[in-house]
Amino acid sequence: MPELPEVETIRRGLSRVIVGRKVVRFETKDEKVVRFEPKAIEGASILSVQRRAKILIINLSNYKSMLIHLKMTGQLIWESSDDVKEYCLKKNKSKTRVMGGHPSSEMISTLPNIHTRAIFYLDDDSVLFFNDLRRFAYMKLYDTVELEETSELKKIGIEPIKFEVDSLGEITSDFTVDYLIRRAARIPNRKIKQFITDQEIIAGVGNIYVDEALFYSGINPTRPVSSLSLTEWEKVRQSIVKALSLGIKFGGSSEDTYVDAFGKQGKMNEYVMVYRRTGLPCLNNCGGVIERIVLGGRGTHYCPNCQK
DNA sequence: CTATCTGTTCTGAC
DNA sequence: TGTCAGAACAGATA
Numbered sequence A: 001m002p003e004l005p006e007v008e009t010i011r012r013g014l015s016r017v018i019v020g021r022k023v024v025r026f027e028t029k030d031e032k033v034v035r036f037e038p039k040a041i042e043g044a045s046i047l048s049v050q051r052r053a054k055i056l057i058i059n060l061s062n063y064k065s066m067l068i069h070l071k072m073t074g075q076l077i078w079e080s081s082d083d084v085k086e087y088c089l090k091k092n093k094s095k096t097r098v099m100g101g102h103p104s105s106e107m108i109s110t111l112p113n114i115h116t117r118a119i120f121y122l123d124d125d126s127v128l129f130f131n132d133l134r135r136f137a138y139m140k141l142y143d144t145v146e147l148e149e150t151s152e153l154k155k156i157g158i159e160p161i162k163f164e165v166d167s168l169g170e171i172t173s174d175f176t177v178d179y180l181i182r183r184a185a186r187i188p189n190r191k192i193k194q195f196i197t198d199q200e201i202i203a204g205v206g207n208i209y210v211d212e213a214l215f216y217s218g219i220n221p222t223r224p225v226s227s228l229s230l231t232e233w234e235k236v237r238q239s240i241v242k243a244l245s246l247g248i249k250f251g252g253s254s255e256d257t258y259v260d261a262f263g264k265q266g267k268m269n270e271y272v273m274v275y276r277r278t279g280l281p282c283l284n285n286c287g288g289v290i291e292r293i294v295l296g297g298r299g300t301h302y303c304p305n306c307q308k
Numbered sequence B: 001c002t003a004t005c006t007g008t009t010c011t012g013a014c
Numbered sequence C: 001t002g003t004c005a006g007a008a009c010a011g012a013t014a
Helices: A004-018 A081-096 A105-109 A144-149 A177-185 A192-196 A207-217 A230-249
Strands: A023-028 A046-052 A055-060 A064-069 A074-079 A116-122 A127-132 A138-143 A291-295 A298-302
Touching (some): A004 A055, A004 A074, A004 A230, A055 A144, A064 A144, A177 A230
Antiparallel strands (some): A046 A055, A116 A127
C-alpha cells in the first residue's frame, strides 16, 4: 500500500533514470486506469518527477503533467535497455515452452505481465511499466498550469516532511503543533487515527505509518482529538515525522505488492513495532500483546499497555 | 465452492 | 457540516 515513504522512494528512483528522457511511445492497456490518449504525451520529454501526498507528478515538456495514484497495488517499474534486451532474448528462447492454466509467479515477475496497464518506451531504449493488480490506480493528464487547482490536489493538507531553510538559515516546516491543533479544533470528536490519515489534513500518511506513529506517541488510536494535551500533540507531530523518515530510510514497507522503481522490495516491514503484529508481544517489552481493532473500516494495531 | 479480508479514496445517505 | 457505510477491484486465505 504505497503511502508517502513508498511513493517518495519510487519518486527518487524514477527521478534518477527518467528525467531528461523523451517518451517515444506510450501504450495503454487499460482505459479505466489510464485516462488520457497516448498521443497526448508521445514526443514529450520528462522534465521532473514530483510528489504530493501519495500522488506522483510527472512534468512534461509539452506543458502537461501526469498525475499517478498507485492506490493499493500500483507499481511503477523501470527497466534499463540492457534488462529489456535480456528479456527479449529470454522470451525468444522460451517460445516453444507451453504456457497455460493459471498465471504463475514467473509470469507475474516478468514484464509486462497480466497486471501491466501502461508502458512508456523512452528514447534511451529503457522502458517504464505501470502495473496494478486491483485496477484502483489511475494516470491522468492535466495542463501543468492548472495542476494546483485540480480536484486531486487542491484540497490536500500539509506535507509532513517538507522542510525549508528560512532567511536566517534555520530549517523550518509548516507542519507544526499549532497547525494540528487548529485543524483539530473544528472536529473535536474525530478519533486521532482518522484525523492523521485524513489527506485533507496531513498529506501522505496511511495505515502503516499512522499505527507506527501512534505507537511511538504512546497514544491510543481511538482517542478523540479534543482529549490530546499540548505535549501529546508535540509527540504526535514528532512521531509522524519519525515514522515517515524511517520508512523513507528503509525504502518503504513491502507488506503486499509494493516495490520501488527498480522492482526491489522495501525493508521497513522488518522494523515495524505494531503494524500487522497482532497477537505478538509488544516490542517495548512491556509484557503486553499487540491488539487489532477496526477503526474507520481499517485494521488498527496498537499495544493496549503502552498506548493510553 | 463460498465467504471473508485486505486498504485508498470517492460517493451518497443521514 | 461531520460521520459512516458501501463501492470500485482482484486475489489470497479460510
